[in-house]
Amino acid sequence: MEKVQIKVMDNGSFRVTGDVELVDMDGNKFPTKPAFSLCRCGLSQNMPFCDTAHKGKFESCVRAETGLNES
Numbered sequence: 090m091e092k093v094q095i096k097v098m099d100n101g102s103f104r105v106t107g108d109v110e111l112v113d114m115d116g117n118k119f120p121t122k123p124a125f126s127l128c129r130c131g132l133s134q135n136m137p138f139c140d141t142a143h144k145g146k147f148e149s150c151v152r153a154e155t156g157l158n159e160s
Contacts, residue, residue, distance in 0.1 A: 099150045102126035102139035111137070 093107035104126050105111075111119040111127075119137070126139035130147035133140045 097129075097151045098126075100148050101129075101141075101143055103129055 091108045093105070093109045096104040096106075098104055104124070105121075106124040108123075109121070111121050111125075113119065127137050128135075128139045128143070129149070130143035132142035132146060134142065
């Protein structure tokens with residue numbers, strides 16, 4: 090199975106790559122591709138997916154603490 094990666098994009102979405110299933114609270118599956126972006130600003134008209142509505146309206150540049158290695 091391909092390892093899943095979720096990348097926190099600067100001033101933007103969560104970029105998801107790999108073999109992942111996205112489901113709602115009722116267990117219904119969202120149609121996805123091998124790579125897709127999830128909204129984290131709350132402005133998308135296509136939730137939970139990013140539609141780039143954040144551009145110029147959302148700022149967040151998150152970095153992991155260096156030296157920490159989780160298994």
